[in-house]
Amino acid sequence: MTNLNIRNVSYSYPDGTLALEDFCLSISSGERIAIIGQNGAGKTTAVKLMNGLLKPTKGNILVGDMDTKEYTTAQISRKVGYVFQNPDDQIFHNNIESEVRFGPKNMGFNEEQVDKLTNWAMDLCGVKNYNDENPYNLPYSIRKFVTIASVLAMDSDVIILDEPTAGQDKVGLERLVHILKVLEEKRKTVITITHDMEFVTEYFDRIVVMANRKIVVDDNVDQIFYNHEVLEMSMLKPPAVTKMAKLLSLSDGITTQAQLLAAISEKVKQ
Amino acid sequence: MKNIIEIKNMSYRYPVSDDFCLKNITFSIQKGAFTAIVGNNGAGKTTLCNAIRGFVPHFYKGELAGEVIVDGKQIVDYQLGQLGEKIGYVFQNPFSQISGVKDSVFNEVAYGLENLGVPVDEIIQKVEDVLKLVNIEHLRGKNPFELSGGQRQRVALAAIIVMDPDILVIDEPTSQLDPIGTEDIFDVIRLMKERGKTVLLVEHKMDLIAEYADNILVLHEGALVMQGPVREVFSDPKYATFNIQYPHVTEVALNLIDIGVPLKFIPIRNEELPKALKMEWEENND
Numbered sequence: 001m002t003n004l005n006i007r008n009v010s011y012s013y014p015d016g017t018l019a020l021e022d023f024c025l026s027i028s029s030g031e032r033i034a035i036i037g038q039n040g041a042g043k044t045t046a047v048k049l050m051n052g053l054l055k056p057t058k059g060n061i062l063v064g065d066m067d068t069k070e071y072t073t074a075q076i077s078r079k080v081g082y083v084f085q086n087p088d089d090q091i092f093h094n095n096i097e098s099e100v101r102f103g104p105k106n107m108g109f110n111e112e113q114v115d116k117l118t119n120w121a122m123d124l125c126g127v128k129n130y131n132d133e134n135p136y137n138l139p140y141s142i143r144k145f146v147t148i149a150s151v152l153a154m155d156s157d158v159i160i161l162d163e164p165t166a167g168q169d170k171v172g173l174e175r176l177v178h179i180l181k182v183l184e185e186k187r188k189t190v191i192t193i194t195h196d197m198e199f200v201t202e203y204f205d206r207i208v209v210m211a212n213r214k215i216v217v218d219d220n221v222d223q224i225f226y227n228h229e230v231l232e233m234s235m236l237k238p239p240a241v242t243k244m245a246k247l248l249s250l251s252d253g254i255t256t257q258a259q260l261l262a263a264i265s266e267k268v269k270q
Numbered sequence: 271m272k273n274i275i276e277i278k279n280m281s282y283r284y285p286v287s288d289d290f291c292l293k294n295i296t297f298s299i300q301k302g303a304f305t306a307i308v309g310n311n312g313a314g315k316t317t318l319c320n321a322i323r324g325f326v327p328h329f330y331k332g333e334l335a336g337e338v339i340v341d342g343k344q345i346v347d348y349q350l351g352q353l354g355e356k357i358g359y360v361f362q363n364p365f366s367q368i369s370g371v372k373d374s375v376f377n378e379v380a381y382g383l384e385n386l387g388v389p390v391d392e393i394i395q396k397v398e399d400v401l402k403l404v405n406i407e408h409l410r411g412k413n414p415f416e417l418s419g420g421q422r423q424r425v426a427l428a429a430i431i432v433m434d435p436d437i438l439v440i441d442e443p444t445s446q447l448d449p450i451g452t453e454d455i456f457d458v459i460r461l462m463k464e465r466g467k468t469v470l471l472v473e474h475k476m477d478l479i480a481e482y483a484d485n486i487l488v489l490h491e492g493a494l495v496m497q498g499p500v501r502e503v504f505s506d507p508k509y510a511t512f513n514i515q516y517p518h519v520t521e522v523a524l525n526l527i528d529i530g531v532p533l534k535f536i537p538i539r540n541e542e543l544p545k546a547l548k549m550e551w552e553e554n555n556d
Contacts, residue, residue, distance in 0.1 A: 037448070038448045038450065038451070039418050039419070039420030039421065039446075039447060039448050039451055040418055040420070040421070044418070085419055085446075086363075086365055086419065088363070088365060088366075139311050139312060139316070140362060140363055140445075141311045142311065142312075163419070163446065166419075166445040166446055167311075167362070167442055167445040167474065168311075168474070169309075169310040169311045169474055169514065169515065170310060170513055170514055170515045171310050171311070171513065172311060173515075195446075195447065195448045195449060195452075197449065198518060235448075235450050236449070237449035237450060237453075239518075240477060240517075240518035240519060240540060241518065241522070243540045244518075244519060244522060244540050244543050247540060247541065247543060247544050248543065248544055248547070257518075257521070257522060257525070260522060261522065261525055261526060261529060264526060264531060264547065265526070265529055265530070265531050268531050268547070
């Protein structure tokens with residue numbers, strides 16, 4: 001059980017660029033949330049603060065009862081695992097199994113547990129068949145799954161995925177959805193940054209919208225994509241399903257394909 | 271219209287591989303057309319791009335069978351440098367395209383022209399124009415390595431457009447971009463088409479392909495399994511068998527048909543859905 005409490009956090013990069021301003025967010029153990037917003041809004045900075053890769057310039061971040069300022073990144077990352085946006089920033093072994101095994105081994109699990117976690121994560125992420133390959137010979141999308149497996153194998157309570165949907169095909173998206181489901185069953189907290197609005201509306205309820213280094217809104221999905229002010233301020237585009245619902249003059253609040261199909265077939269019957 | 275790219279019975283195998291990753295591919299592309307290459311990861315999309323720009327086999331070696339003809343000349347008869355001026359290639363991963371030898375975005379974008387020996391005044395003018403076009407003027411002084419993924423993706427595109435090649439091969443240019451940034455990039459690509467460029471684009475965002483592209487090539491396990499105008503390909507039942515993403519509205523339409531809501535035609539753009547449905551409603555009201 002690890003709750004996250006981010007209290008009035010600001011962060012400036014060493015060159016003085018302010019990347020995050022007065023950021024407040026509480027995430028309970030086991031929640032699944034999506035962080036969305038334009039490039040440069042501060043999303044990656046926010047999540048790097050949550051796993052201790054960055055330390056706040058102002059304010060505090062509590063991971064469970066640990067203040068990230070008082071612990072090393074290695075200590076925090078036992079609780080909060082972060083999958084980098086760019087897999088090439090993360091991968092450093094020349095075969096997949098040693099890459100995935102590295103995390104749990106360093107966490108001090110015994111041999112048997114390390115085997116079990118490594119196998120489980122490689123299986124779940126669909127990278128087992130590529131085991132003999134050097135990760136750099138694999139396509140970007142598969143490398144991304146290698147990095148997800150490496151973090152999942154550490155069995156941390158909180159998992160942060162930074163743009164897992166980038167460059168994924170249908171098969172990759174389906175795999176991500178399956179991973180989310182398995183992590184929910186294991187009561188893991190999952191925080192995802194993504195630009196894929198369909199992925200957000202189909203699989204997330206709680207959405208944090210960021211713009212200009214701040215949180216614009218933290219709410220349920222149907223409250224966000226039908227709120228003109230929020231969409232304008234954060235320069236978001238609603239998902240295709242919402243656009244279609246508007247074009248058909250259906251009632252507000254439709255954010256998933258299932259809702260759209262139901263509303264259309266209802267209208268056709270009338 | 272003349273064919274600027276012609277591929278005939280092309281197969282390709284990487285040097286140490288046992289299997290062909292492109293299998294007996296035949297198609298041609300007219301000058302000025304915007305063609306999208308779609309298919310799931312591992313289908314051979316990037317390798318096909320590499321064949322068109324001559325990196326297969328000039329750079330990667332391996333075994334190439336069949337013919338690749340660019341602008342009337344066999345690819346094997348080109349020098350790689352000549353192809354570089356004719357075909358601009360925007361990398362899938364912007365993190366690997368950045369040269370690493372330039373310390374500002376402006377210089378990074380100017381790098382290609384410098385290598386061609388273009389006069390300095392001309393370089394400056396061209397780079398200024400492109401920075402404006404791709405909307406990265408504000409980044410001109412930044413180090414390319416300090417940029418976000420989305421910003422780098424724009425710099426990578428600018429660095430190629432500035433060279434003014436006849437053919438643009440663009441491999442997933444928007445994977446790291448937010449929805450509005452993505453539309454901006456597609457607007458730039460459309461502008462390139464209006465200027466008469468031939469565009470080949472690898473992309474998973476089918477809504478945008480339906481909106482902008484003329485034709486589609488569908489790759490599946492190294493084979494070219496479908497080709498044709500965008501609308502024909504997306505509305506062909508055969509497309510469903512490859513488990514590739516549809517435009518969202520087409521997926522909705524097919525699901526509607528499944529649950530017994532008939533449609534007048536298969537829409538590929540959001541705006542078409544009311545028309546595809548509405549006639550049906552009107553008829554029901556009769």
